[in-house]
Amino acid sequence: xxxxxxxxxxxxxxxxxxxxxxxxxxxxxxxxxxxxxxxxxxxxxxxxxxxxxxxxxxxxxxxxxxxxxxxx
Amino acid sequence: xxxxxxxxxxxxxxxxxxxxxxxxxxxxxxxxxxxxxxxxxxxxxxxxxxxxxxxxxxxxxxxxxxxxxxxxxxxxxxxxxxxxxxxxxxxxxxxxxxxxxxxxxxxxxxxxxxxxxxxxxxxxxxxxxxxxxxxxxxx
Numbered sequence: 281x282x283x284x285x286x287x288x289x290x291x292x293x294x295x296x297x298x299x300x301x302x303x304x305x306x307x308x309x310x311x312x313x314x315x316x317x318x319x320x321x322x323x324x325x326x327x328x329x330x331x332x333x334x335x336x337x338x339x340x341x342x343x344x345x346x347x348x349x350x351x352x
Numbered sequence: 353x354x355x356x357x358x359x360x361x362x363x364x365x366x367x368x369x370x371x372x373x374x375x376x377x378x379x380x381x382x383x384x385x386x387x388x389x390x391x392x393x394x395x396x397x398x399x400x401x402x403x404x405x406x407x408x409x410x411x412x413x414x415x416x417x418x419x420x421x422x423x424x425x426x427x428x429x430x431x432x433x434x435x436x437x438x439x440x441x442x443x444x445x446x447x448x449x450x451x452x453x454x455x456x457x458x459x460x461x462x463x464x465x466x467x468x469x470x471x472x473x474x475x476x477x478x479x480x481x482x483x484x485x486x487x488x489x490x491x
Contacts, residue, residue, distance in 0.1 A: 287420070287423075303417075304417060306417045307470050307471055307472075307478075308471055308478065309417075310472070311471045314472065315476075327472055327473055327475075328449065330472040331451075331470065331472055
């Protein structure tokens with residue numbers, strides 16, 4: 281999903297990718313990514329959490345922590 | 353918040369080329385007032401004349417992430433609100449746990465400093481805050 285939103289091949293998104301290391305992961309794309317996650321998993325990510333989910337690892341951890349709330 | 357009662361300073365529109373900006377100005381009967389290159393965003397910014405109302409800023413990216421805005425098509429990008437003090441605004445927002453995108457205000461293409469609200473707070477709308485640079489009068 282991250283690759284899709286950032287419009288890059290999956291192999292160009294390493295597990296340790298973050299908004300600070302990956303070109304193109306700017307504030308607007310970050311919002312697109314957050315909204316895509318909300319739609320895909322049928323969850324509402326609080327604004328404060330959105331600000332904190334600036335890496336693949338943090339997103340992964342967040343989804344695991346909220347696994348019971350995920351719609352899919 | 354310091355933005356209470358603030359007015360619209362300008363509306364920012366991203367266009368992929370200067371020619372497209374010129375075409376749109378001609379179509380809308382607008383005239384250029386001033387322009388400048390903002391290195392931070394690698395963009396040429398062209399402001400139209402306001403004639404008493406808020407101008408349009410055409411943002412023409414020269415590389416960088418803005419070239420990808422709206423899949424490269426461009427379009428309405430931000431609304432800019434004028435504030436008295438970016439420093440005060442930053443402090444007020446900071447007290448609410450809200451930070452602006454830039455750690456320090458950026459010099460805009462006109463006579464102003466600016467900073468942006470992270471679009472996660474508006475869930476889509478990019479808001480720019482603008483503090484006009486006051487001309488110092490000789491003492």
